[in-house]
Amino acid sequence: MTPGSHAGGIRTLARRPGLSQDGWFRLALRGVALLVIVPILWMMVDTFSVTVPVWERFGIPGFVVGARWAPSFTIYGALPFIYGTILTSAIAMLIAVPVAVLIALLITEILPARARTAVAVTVDLLAAIPSVVYGLWGLLVLVPFLRPFEQAVAGTLGTVIPFLAGPTPGPSYFAAGVVVSIMIVPIIAALSREVFAATPRLQREAVRALGGTRWDVIRTVVLPIGRSGVLAAIILGLARAIGETIAVTMVIGNAPKIGASIFSPGFTLASVIANEFNEANQELHPEALIALGLVLLVISVLVNGLAILIRGRFARGVGRVA
Amino acid sequence: MTIHRLKRLGAMGLIATVFVGACSGSGATSAPSNAPGVAPSAAQTAGAASAPDATTGGSAVTYRCGKGDGQLNGAGSTFIFPLLSKMGEDYNTKCGVKLNYQSIGSGGGIKQWTANTVDFGASDAYLKDSEIQAAAANGEPVEIPATFGAVVVAYNLQGLSAPIQMTPDIVAGIFLGTITKWNDPAIAAQNAGVNLPATDISVVHRSDGSGTTSIFTTYLTAVSPDWVTTVGGGDPTKSAGKEVEWPTGLGASGNEGVTQGINQTDGGVGYIELAYALKNNIPFATLQNKSGNFIVPSLDSVKAAADLPTYPGDLRFNLANTDSAQGYPITGTTWIIVYKDLSKVLKSQERAQALVDFLWWAIHEGQGDAAPLFYGSIPASLLAQDEAAVTSLNWGGTPLLP
Numbered sequence: 001m002t003p004g005s006h007a008g009g010i011r012t013l014a015r016r017p018g019l020s021q022d023g024w025f026r027l028a029l030r031g032v033a034l035l036v037i038v039p040i041l042w043m044m045v046d047t048f049s050v051t052v053p054v055w056e057r058f059g060i061p062g063f064v065v066g067a068r069w070a071p072s073f074t075i076y077g078a079l080p081f082i083y084g085t086i087l088t089s090a091i092a093m094l095i096a097v098p099v100a101v102l103i104a105l106l107i108t109e110i111l112p113a114r115a116r117t118a119v120a121v122t123v124d125l126l127a128a129i130p131s132v133v134y135g136l137w138g139l140l141v142l143v144p145f146l147r148p149f150e151q152a153v154a155g156t157l158g159t160v161i162p163f164l165a166g167p168t169p170g171p172s173y174f175a176a177g178v179v180v181s182i183m184i185v186p187i188i189a190a191l192s193r194e195v196f197a198a199t200p201r202l203q204r205e206a207v208r209a210l211g212g213t214r215w216d217v218i219r220t221v222v223l224p225i226g227r228s229g230v231l232a233a234i235i236l237g238l239a240r241a242i243g244e245t246i247a248v249t250m251v252i253g254n255a256p257k258i259g260a261s262i263f264s265p266g267f268t269l270a271s272v273i274a275n276e277f278n279e280a281n282q283e284l285h286p287e288a289l290i291a292l293g294l295v296l297l298v299i300s301v302l303v304n305g306l307a308i309l310i311r312g313r314f315a316r317g318v319g320r321v322a
Numbered sequence: 323m324t325i326h327r328l329k330r331l332g333a334m335g336l337i338a339t340v341f342v343g344a345c346s347g348s349g350a351t352s353a354p355s356n357a358p359g360v361a362p363s364a365a366q367t368a369g370a371a372s373a374p375d376a377t378t379g380g381s382a383v384t385y386r387c388g389k390g391d392g393q394l395n396g397a398g399s400t401f402i403f404p405l406l407s408k409m410g411e412d413y414n415t416k417c418g419v420k421l422n423y424q425s426i427g428s429g430g431g432i433k434q435w436t437a438n439t440v441d442f443g444a445s446d447a448y449l450k451d452s453e454i455q456a457a458a459a460n461g462e463p464v465e466i467p468a469t470f471g472a473v474v475v476a477y478n479l480q481g482l483s484a485p486i487q488m489t490p491d492i493v494a495g496i497f498l499g500t501i502t503k504w505n506d507p508a509i510a511a512q513n514a515g516v517n518l519p520a521t522d523i524s525v526v527h528r529s530d531g532s533g534t535t536s537i538f539t540t541y542l543t544a545v546s547p548d549w550v551t552t553v554g555g556g557d558p559t560k561s562a563g564k565e566v567e568w569p570t571g572l573g574a575s576g577n578e579g580v581t582q583g584i585n586q587t588d589g590g591v592g593y594i595e596l597a598y599a600l601k602n603n604i605p606f607a608t609l610q611n612k613s614g615n616f617i618v619p620s621l622d623s624v625k626a627a628a629d630l631p632t633y634p635g636d637l638r639f640n641l642a643n644t645d646s647a648q649g650y651p652i653t654g655t656t657w658i659i660v661y662k663d664l665s666k667v668l669k670s671q672e673r674a675q676a677l678v679d680f681l682w683w684a685i686h687e688g689q690g691d692a693a694p695l696f697y698g699s700i701p702a703s704l705l706a707q708d709e710a711a712v713t714s715l716n717w718g719g720t721p722l723l724p
């Protein structure tokens with residue numbers, strides 16, 4: 001909005017010598033925007049300059065796709081951690097997205113008003129639990145609880161598909177994926193709920209008036225209109241899944257290798273940094289861990305960029321539907 | 323938790339008593355005790371609790387309690403941290419000097435000591451030649467063995483009460499992943515009469531760099547050529563250390579993480595500190611040592627392992643796979659590391675005096691804190707050399723201890 005668009009009288013009232021209030025406000029907003037951008041750029045430049053010896057020694061592709069991580073041999077490859085990060089996030093999203101979207105639909109569309117608040121508050125509470133508590137709970141309760149299931153899968157499907165094969169020591173990519181999925185359900189559910197609740201009443205009633213069922217309302221109005229909002233919720237959840245550190249490190253088994261099965265112990269980018277940085281005294285070890293941080297940063301930026309692209313697409317799609 | 327509480331309360335009571343004792347006598351003597359060369363006060367010596375081995379050295383031990391700036395800073399080994407914090411508490415009560423110790427790991431401790439940001443470092447490994455070179459600008463180091471600890475092979479096998487006996491080959495086989503079942507013939511051969519289950523062995527190791535890992539892998543490197551070949555690619559400097567490339571198993575952070583990993587899985591096995599295993603009642607294996615005896619890890623067998631007929635002059639020795647007949651073979655040492663000529667690194671002679679006085683106390687009366695916390699104290703055979711090391715500390719050539 002430009003100042004000229006105001007009615008004349010208001011503009012006169014707002015005018016001060018020097019910058020107008022709008023001008024000051026705009027300046028302040030720009031300053032805040034810079035405050036957000038500067039640390040990110042600073043972080044990128046700084047981490048890159050610290051890690052130059054790593055890139056020089058292994059080359060960017062050599063480091064990123066290197067499959068061996070052996071500080072005692074001064075050999076550093078990021079692939080086991082990239083693989084672990086992607087696999088655990090994928091497992092987490094596979095479980096969390098349907099559950100979260102269904103919970104959001106349940107709350108906004110199905111439940112009576114009173115039960116709605118109770119369920120919504122409970123789900124929101126899940127988001128308030130610190131991740132170290134999730135980690136401990138995962139290690140002490142969930143991992144032993146999942147083990148019989150893992151053994152059953154490994155003993156049946158696993159005999160044919162190596163990706164599901166045993167042994168099942170407990171802590172694994174799978175356990176980490178499950179713990180992270182529980183952590184991101186409330187994030188996705190809470191945002192999706194807001195999105196669904198904002199569906200225009202007119203369109204809901206139009207479908208009902210045409211003899212549509214509740215399911216028809218959800219299918220033809222709530223879901224298509226909410227698509228881009230739900231996608232934004234999913235991306236936020238994914239970002240959390242990729243960056244989650246403490247809970248993952250407690251249940252993933254911390255083995256710097258590419259495990260053949262989802263029941264193998266592994267490592268993620270964030271958890272290996274948390275685990276090894278304190279005592280990283282080998283040649284290039286701290287630098288290599290910081291380089292992993294940079295890889296993580298790049299992955300996060302890519303995921304977010306992709307999300308913006310997809311969301312743009314979806315938003316156009318919604319326009320067509322509406 | 324409650325037991326810890328009770329113990330702590332008990333300890334506090336003890337400190338309080340010592341404190342009262344020290345106060346009653348120190349009024350007259352505390353003023354001049356800062357000045358160098360003053361005879362140690364009788365009251366302070368009288369307050370000394372008996373330190374089992376240390377005081378049997380012969381001559382009466384006296385403590386001077388140099389105050390310096392009222393505090394001393396150290397950094398390093400996490401292993402020695404519980405002992406140093408108890409020592410710090412006791413020493414503060416006795417002499418009014420506060421000990422600040424950052425338990426950041428041996429490597430970090432050496433770094434800080436090299437950078438001269440702390441008064442002393444503590445490390446579970448003696449300095450490498452390259453590390454001595456790196457610190458050469460600040461002068462020559464003195465490495466003082468301050469305490470000893472063992473690493474045990476802990477396991478979780480349901481329904482088994484007697485400790486399992488292991489040979490070096492069994493330990494190496496388990497951690498190499500070549501022995502995968504508990505009823506493996508190699509284990510069965512050493513445990514006649516024990517009904518070993520056919521459970522899978524599930525190995526847990528440390529995921530963070532650790533002095534415990536260093537002690538354990540130094541032992542494996544000493545006893546198993548296979549370990550050196552597989553893990554180190556034939557290079558023993560790569561098969562032993564704070565972090566190695568594990569051929570098998572889960573990683574877990576800290577002694578408590580490894581213990582949790584072991585307890586969670588029937589058939590779990592891992593290595594943890596003896597002190598931790600004893601405090602938490604975790605079963606561990608009896609190991610065959612170099613002399614062929616099966617040794618139960620205990621404070622006595624740790625002390626036996628550390629009790630060598632001779633020690634090298636610079637006190638850089640390795641106790642892994644000890645020659646001692648009754649010694650436990652996976653024993654490690656924690657060294658306190660200081661510069662010999664403190665005039666180059668510390669800002670005042672008083673501070674240097676305070677440091678030296680603390681070290682003198684730590685290798686004598688301070689050793690009394692070791693056993694209750696399950697640390698091995700300095701054996702009598704080593705004490706004279708430890709004393710000589712502390713006595714060698716000086717201020718521009720002037721000795722700080724008489």
